[in-house]
Amino acid sequence: MSETSLSSAIDDYISARLEAKPDKWLTKGEWLDDAAKRAKQITLVTHAPKFTHGDARGIGARVEGQEGEDYLSTASLTVPVIDVIGNAAALDVANLLLLEADGKRLVDLIRNGDSSPLAAFTKEKVQLDSWCDGFSQVLVGGSVTTHTLAKQIYFPVDKGYHLLSPLFASSLCHALYQRIDQSRFGDEAKAARDVRRKKEFSDLTIVDFPHLAEQHFGGTKPQNVSLLNSKRYGRAYLLSCQPPSWQDRLTAPQSEAHFWKRYEYRVAPILRELSHFLKLLEQADNNDAIKQRRAGFVDDLMGALLNYAAELRTLPAGWSRAMAEPMSETFCRWLDPTDNQKLSDEEANQIGLEFGRWLNKRLQKRLAHIGDAELHVWRRLLARQLRLLKQDLEGWA
Known part of the structure; x- marks a missing residue:
């Protein structure tokens, strides 16, 4: 030094x-x-x-x-x-x-x-x-x-x-x-x-x-x-x-009822908001603002349904046929297509109807007045989304 x-x-x-x-x-x-x-x-x-x-x-x-x-x-x-x-x-x-x-x-x-x-x-x-x-x-x-x-x-x-x-x-x-x-x-x-x-x-x-x-x-x-x-x-x-935020590994639902249960867990916050919104308007007359807000909630629910279905379609083909409690053929063709299967308009509408029934059943827990009239509304609101759904499914298949 x-x-x-x-x-x-x-x-x-x-x-x-x-x-x-x-x-x-x-x-x-x-x-x-x-x-x-x-x-x-x-x-x-x-x-x-x-x-x-x-x-x-x-x-x-x-x-x-x-x-x-x-x-x-x-x-x-x-x-x-x-x-x-x-x-x-x-x-x-x-x-x-x-x-x-x-x-x-x-x-x-x-x-x-x-x-x-x-x-x-x-x-x-x-x-x-x-x-x-x-x-x-x-x-x-x-x-x-x-x-x-x-x-x-x-x-x-x-x-x-x-x-x-x-x-x-x-x-x-x-x-x-x-x-x-x-x-x-x-x-x-x-x-x-x-x-x-x-x-x-x-x-x-x-x-x-x-x-x-x-x-x-x-x-x-x-x-x-x-x-x-x-x-x-x-x-x-x-x-x-x-x-770290770990992502749960995607697994196949065990049945059609299990599919809706998992989906309900995903959309629980949206479903609560929609139920609360309709409860507040139970005695009110429908107007354009109410209809648009309600349609917005349903659009969010439908978007989540499309996303969940898209995730399940990434699983190895044939998983729906190996279930102990098999789903309906329509759901199998939608969530687990084989041989480039494509949904028909009738099958797409059937899925939309099942969605409407599921939504009605959940809303009726707090809103006793929900019935066939509301189911008709859900179907009408879903008709626009179903056309998009069919186009997406055809693109995926």
Whole structure:
């Protein structure tokens, strides 16, 4: 490692601090004296307590990377980004210690007893040792403590406890944030989306994160939570953990009655709305608005019937003939056609009549006045749909 390059980075950093507050420190050595004294106010961690609650106290925790992890955790990060908690006014000390050159950080060198990057700022060994001793305080931390507002849950096992609710994994959160941000807003991601917008060919891959959520910590003062939280402006990404929506495997109905039972389950909400609508208008006279609304409900029911029939027609041919309780020949020709069978107009009307009877029977549970007159209405309303049904079935066959 080049000591000069890290010393140069330290020099640039302290120069910026002196320029920001020229009246507070006169030399770089004075700034380092002050920084070494304030170092004990901060702690280097990978897990921070204030993400759980802003008033939570505790020292946090630091987990180093481990080989052979089989699941995602902070330990699975080879080189976790170190977070800093403590007095927000001392975060400038943290930024100094986390300065890096040639793959080495100042804090790592101090841990190993190497003070060479700081030697360029003093000729006195006593002063250099005092800097190293002060900065080493961030590695010691205080006694292991937690806090009620950290909301950790411990479960007693044998002679100890098992932690069920760990502290917020700040380093892991930061790694996730960087990965997602690069995939969404990196130069390659922008170029890929620009090519897609122009509808041009490209070898670039677009990475998307469905249902991505964003959580904020710290309000207007994210630095009070942690250093990494401040660098993210208080933002953290949440990936969706919703379970997948499984589609039930389509199976053949066991009988004609079972067919209508399954269909009724599918259209139950529509059927309830139609029944409620007709109940409200039980004493009202028919008009065009009522007829159109009623026809709309029936159209929805008929559309669902067509969709269900289309699904059943995708099953292996002959399923209706192997049923223990076979359906009528008309229904078999409709739902399970063989040898390019086509429904006749009479058969299509028979299906429509069965639909009308089914609908009447369901409505009569709440509307006693529904009878043959209404059946005539359903048939008249269905006549238009039946013509479309016949055309579709002929196209499917």
